[in-house]
Amino acid sequence: MEIKAFAKRVLLSETLEEKLKNIDxxxxxxxxxxxxxxxxPGRPDDLKFAAPRKAPAMPKPSSFQExxxxxxxxHIMANHELQALEIMARVLLAFPETPTEFxxxxxxxxxxxxxxxxxxxxxxxxxxxxxxxxxxxxYIWKKSSVFENILDYLxxxxxxxxxxxxDHTLEFENYFSDVDATQSAKIMRTxxxxxIRHVAFGWHWLNExxxxxxxMWDAWVSHLKWPLRPSKAAGDNFNLQPRxxxxxxxxxxxxxxxxxxxxxxIGPQT
Numbered sequence: 671m672e673i674k675a676f677a678k679r680v681l682l683s684e685t686l687e688e689k690l691k692n693i694d695x696x697x698x699x700x701x702x703x704x705x706x707x708x709x710x711p712g713r714p715d716d717l718k719f720a721a722p723r724k725a726p727a728m729p730k731p732s733s734f735q736e737x738x739x740x741x742x743x744x745h746i747m748a749n750h751e752l753q754a755l756e757i758m759a760r761v762l763l764a765f766p767e768t769p770t771e772f773x774x775x776x777x778x779x780x781x782x783x784x785x786x787x788x789x790x791x792x793x794x795x796x797x798x799x800x801x802x803x804x805x806x807x808x809y810i811w812k813k814s815s816v817f818e819n820i821l822d823y824l825x826x827x828x829x830x831x832x833x834x835x836x837d838h839t840l841e842f843e844n845y846f847s848d849v850d851a852t853q854s855a856k857i858m859r860t861x862x863x864x865x866i867r868h869v870a871f872g873w874h875w876l877n878e879x880x881x882x883x884x885x886m887w888d889a890w891v892s893h894l895k896w897p898l899r900p901s902k903a904a905g906d907n908f909n910l911q912p913r914x915x916x917x918x919x920x921x922x923x924x925x926x927x928x929x930x931x932x933x934x935x936i937g938p939q940t
Contacts, residue, residue, distance in 0.1 A: 671694035671698070673699045673777060674763065676777065676780075689784070690784045692781070702773070705765065711759075714802065725749075734845055734854075740851055744791075744794035751790060756822075759780065813898065816895045827872070829869065830871045833913075835862075836869060838905045839859070841906060887921075887925050900925075901932075901933045918919070
């Protein structure tokens with residue numbers, strides 16, 4: 671199967687089953703084709719993006735002992751994972767000139783995103799809320815609409831959203847453990863371990879593709895689109911070890927911690 675064909679299936683299919691269907695191996699990249707820009711992903715009617723402020727907010731951790739609130743949390747996170755999967759497909763189609771090694775690596779990560787989506791959807795359904803029963807937002811997807819090149823993608827999704835998830839996954843593991851939601855906690859630990867690899871992928875390719883005269887920090891912040899900024903790349907509890915495991919240097923991590931403390935803002939580019 672060609673990478674382009676898999677990306678189109680993920681992005682344009684209007685059934686969840688097709689979006690989450692395993693890739694047909696072997697995967698090749700012999701015909702990446704010309705750039706294809708897609709404004710919105712194909713989705714089934716019950717998973718189409720809702721109007722602003724219609725999707726439920728994440729419930730408070732203290733409410734996770736209630737099955738409905740726990741299911742709502744998983745429903746929201748299933749949509750987060752699905753958006754990440756769709757954005758990766760969008761990037762593969764929009765930037766076909768990227769190295770084949772990068773594109774092959776994206777396929778592996780997309781397989782993880784498929785699995786994460788299914789894990790959250792399954793437990794949400796088990797708890798009484800089938801995936802698609804609640805309105806879903808398009809926050810992460812909309813952030814991808816401003817990508818002008820592959821460095822914009824690397825700065826935003828792997829190094830900011832997934833970087834932040836290095837903290838959020840552990841926070842939610844603890845929230846779920848506190849209410850004895852053992853299966854939910856295990857899912858968050860599984861996703862946490864995958865996120866380390868995803869951030870490592872982003873770190874590696876930013877280093878490979880950035881202008882050689884730019885530091886990793888300068889390359890990263892120069893490709894963040896306002897209002898995204900370094901302070902958004904962490905959760906409430908900053909975790910050093912997973913960032914080290916993802917390959918980040920101590921110098922970079924120290925700059926990140928300083929940005930969080932100061933809520934350093936990277937204003938609109940002029």
